[in-house]
Amino acid sequence: MNIPEIVSQLTQEEKASLCSGGDFWHTKAIERLGIPAMMMCDGPHGLRKQNLVSDNMGINDSIPAVCFPAGCATASSFDRALVRQMGEALGNECQAEDVGVILGPAVNIKRSPLCGRNFEYYSEDPYVASQMASSFIQGVQSQNVGTSIKHFYANNQEHRRMSSSSELDERTAREIYLSAFETAIREAKPWTVMCSYNRINGVYAAENRWALTDVLRGEWGFDGFVVSDWGAVNDRVPDLEAGMDLEMPASGGFRDEEIITAVRVGRMPEAVLDQAVTRILTIVDRYLCGRNPKAVFDREKDHALAREIAGQCMVLLKNEDQVLPLKRTQKAAFIGAFAEKPRYQGGGSSHINSFKVESALEMAKGCCVTYAKGFAAESELVDEALLAEAVEAAAEADVAVVFAGLPDSFESEGFDRKHMELPLCQNVLISAVAKANPNTVVVLHNGAPVEMPWISEVKGILETYLCGQAVGGAVIDVLYGEVNPSGHLAETFPRALRETPSYISFQGEGDRVEYREGVFVGYRYYATKKIPVLFPFGHGLSYTTFAFSNLRTNQVVYHRGDRVEVSVDVTNTGDRYGKEVVQLYIMPQIETDAILRPVLELRGFEKIGLKSGETKTVHFTLDRRAFSSYNIQRQKWMAERGDYIIACGDSSENLPMQQTVHIEGDLPIPKCITMDTTFGDVLRIPGAANLVTPFAAVFGATNESADENAMGESTAEMMEAMMQYMPIRGLISFGGGTVTTRQCEELIQKLNVLAEAAEQKYES
Structure with a gap:
């Protein structure tokens, strides 16, 4: 497709029409010039291609597809290769279904555990979010299918999401909320970026020129098109001028007329319109050139992959007295409605029409298992008959496994959670079962952290998150030791909602939401304030054990341009193969009031597999940015001169290996001396x-x-x-x-x- 030639032949009406959808999911076609329509479909953990009347909330049917683990789960794998493999599978599915762009990944930061869409998002940490997103994008786009990283940016709640204004300073934006997008966009180069509904400091994301043009394109080099979230357009002409190219869904021609009028009366240069059209056609042409008509959507193959991925995502939170793994000869009581009908995905635009779903009860064939329902999935009230049946089953078993979690009505796109509690009937059930059987394990199905008033009463807790349609088989694999759990939390599990950093300001006042916690999000807050948590960021147990040793760096003092090379040895000290997530944090030791910084920040991670007794060396390379914070006054990243501890371990609270290095960085020199300078x-x-x-x-x-x-x-x-x-x-x-x-x-x-x-x- 000769795009400059085509643009020169388009009428103003045709140009304007290309800047909005042809229908709910397709770009517009212009047959006389050979421009085809390109389909975009929801993701990111499955292909939601609707085959009837289109909508974006999952109300109408979509094709039977494969539901992979959601973002909350895949981030817990801390496995870049695994997430890329999932992306490759989804890219192939898109090719088989003639889909040009899948709408994902979703990388918004988990500012509060209450955000209703947290199940789609990766992490409270921007480094983890961006690394997972990069791997996903690379996987999908290796199949010549585009991605749409979303929702750009500061979209961290569902409450009033189409009108609220996220109020935050530039440092907070740069270090946390933009940073989640930055590396993925710079390195993985998604075909498109989806702008969010909300306003940012009073300006709608769709008409935020600073974000869409100055930062996204000017600083990061993004060369694709920006598409609105479905219905996020507020004022079409300012949107176009700001850099928001494609409005979705179709506007019925109404907003096309606004664009044409603006050009004709001289309000907007036609060059702005030409630029947007060129960006859109470039991606449409890329889709055309990359079509693979031989691609086959092998649902059974992808289901098996979904099971493999799910097993690598699950996080073993507690394993007292090595209650897990279970033995197939043990008499186990499976208790709870989710054992029979698992909750494996969230609600809203990412809801997949799974071609099949496996439950743990179904997949436990060959094991000595009895079942008691325990509670009704969508009820909060205690059913005394179900409770009594469950307690009796637990008392007669060697081990009781309670399948608990959040009902569909508790977390979904479109609304936020009101609290962090499980339904009352489940909390009562868990305590009652634990009293009847001291060997009680809880398997959680949820998209975000929950409070655990019963934590001291149970011996084991397995966090499965929302692990996709193959969750049943994956749970059995992990419970019975066929798979050694290796997931680690990509978010903190606080003890109570009132202890979260955004507790007071989350959701805001009316349409104004102040990000008062600044950069102190998630573990950055808990570690700095020394607030005890239920489970720390990065936590995850295994059926084997690991030891860290011999942390070293290539030098001790680093000058401008030097890279810090870090190595650490990890040994499997247990008796079986397992995978460990090696985490590297930096801890500034600079005692000045020039800038307030968290006491530690994640700057690297690697997941490695080790046989019993095996030792491997893990290497990290840190550039200057790893030691930097964003200086608002100077409008740039600066690494403050001083000492930094480099710490390695398996969670934000367990960092046994530490070494101090000195960075000959920036002096916190005032930019402009005035009468008020101290x-x-x-x-x-x-x-x-x-x-x-x-x-x-x-x-x-x-x-x-x-x-x-x-x-x-x-x-x-x-x-x-x-x-x-x-x-x-x-x-x-x-x-x-x-x-x-x-x-x-x-x-x-x-x-x-x-x-x-x-x-x-x-x-x-």
Whole structure:
């Protein structure tokens, strides 16, 4: 397709029409120029291709397909290769069904456990989210099918999602909410980006030029088209000017007329329209050139893959007295409605019409298992008859396995959860069963953390999340030891909702949501405030054990441009094969008030498999960005000069291997010295002390006496502290007439020259 030639032949009406959908799922076709329609379908954990009247909430039927584990589960695998393999399978399915773009991955940060769509999202940590997204995108697009990374950006709740404004500063945006997208877009290069419904600091995402053009395209080099979330368009012309190219679904021509009018009256240059059309046609052409008519949607093959993936995602949270794995000769009581009919996916636009679903009860053939329903899946009330039956079954068994979790009505696209509790009937059931049988294991089916008032009463907890249609077989594989669990939490499980960082400000006031916790999201908050949690970020047990040793770096002091090479040895000290997730965190040791930073942040992870007794060396490479935070004043990433601990382990709370390195990074030099700049900040400028010393006498800072003053402090210490936090204008107030405004202005001028020289020297 000769796109420049085609654009030159399009009428204004045709150009405008290409900027909105032809129907609910297709781009528009223009037959006279050979432009076909391209289909986009919901994802990201299965292909939701609707075959009847289209809608985006899963109300109408879609083709029978394969439901893979949701994002909450796949992120817990911490396995890039596994997520890529899943993407490859989905890409092939799209080829078989003539789908050009699958709408995923979803990488929004889990700001609160209450977000109704958290089951689709990967993590509370942007590094994990972006790494998982990169692998997924690479997998899908290896099949010449596009992805649409979503929802760009700061879309972290369902409550008022089409009108709320996410209020956050640029540092928070850069380090947390944009960062989840950045690496995936820079490195994996998705074909499209889907902008979100919400406003960001008052501006709708669809018309946010700073985000869509300055950052996404200007800084990150994105070269595909931006598509609206379905129905996210507020004002079509400003959207187009901001960089939002394709409106979905079809607008019936109404908004096409708005575009045409804007061009004809000179409100918008036609070049803006041409640019959007070019981006859209480029992706349509890529879809055309990559078509594979021989692709086959092998549902049974992909179901088997879904089972394999699910087994690698599940997280063994607790295993007291090695209650797991079970033996097939043990008499096990499977209790709970989800044993017979598992909850394996969330509701809304990602809901898959699974061609088959396997339950744990069905897949436990050959095991000594009895079953008691225990509770009704969609009820919160205790059914005394079901409870009594369950307790009796538990009492007669060697081990009781309670299949619990959240009903469909508790978490879905479109609304947020109101609390973190399981239904009352399930909490009562678990406690009653645990009382009847000391060997009780809980298997959880949920898309987000839940409170566990019974945690001390049970011996085992297996978190399956929403693990797709093959969850039943995968659960049996893990429970009976055919698969050694290796998942680790990609989010923190707090003890209670009130202890979460966004507890007070989540959902906001009316249409305004303040991100008051800033960068202190998830484990960054709990670790910094030393708040105990139920299970920490990164936690996950195994049926074997691992030991970390011999952490080393290639050097101790690092200068600009140096990369920190880190190695650590990991040994399987148990008696069976297993996989470990090796996690690397950096811990700043810089004692200044220049910037508030979390006490630790994840900067690397690798998943490795080890035979019993085997040792492997895991390598990490950290660039300057790994030690940086975003400086709002200077509008760039800066690594503050000082010491950093590099720590390795298997969770954010278990980091046995640590080593300190020194980064010859940036000095926190003020960008512009003014009358309000404090002397403490001024003295960070190399050479500034020589300019400031003549004024030190104003504060008595040169007094060498250690006499005690009335406050019981030495005069020298008091004066030093006063000078550190005193603004330059204080020289006038406390100088007793010895320092003039002009002298202060001259000092400021000289200091700014010094600061600029230091900055230029550093940059060179």
